[in-house]
Amino acid sequence: MKKYLRKYGNKKMKKQYEALxxxxxxxxxHPAKISGTEYLNLAFMNGISGTGMALMEIL
Structure with missing residues (x-):
């Protein structure tokens, strides 16, 4: 989504991206909003490490 926005600059999608x-x-x-199995899971694709990797990519 980030690459698409860089190339095309769609304002509606940019708002959705920022909201996500x-x-x-x-x-x-607010980790209480996340289930313990998701927050404490060290697996890359569905755990906190995957979330950290995603944040490095989007920020």
Missing amino acids: CDCLLFQLD
Whole structure:
């Protein structure tokens, strides 16, 4: 989505992208909103390490 926005600059999709990023950051600030199995899972694709990798890519 980030690459698409760089290339085409779609304003509607940019708002959606920013909303998704804000939601992700909010959930990380409020771990009670995330189930323990998701937050404490060290697996890359569905755990906290995957979330960290995604944040490095989008921020």
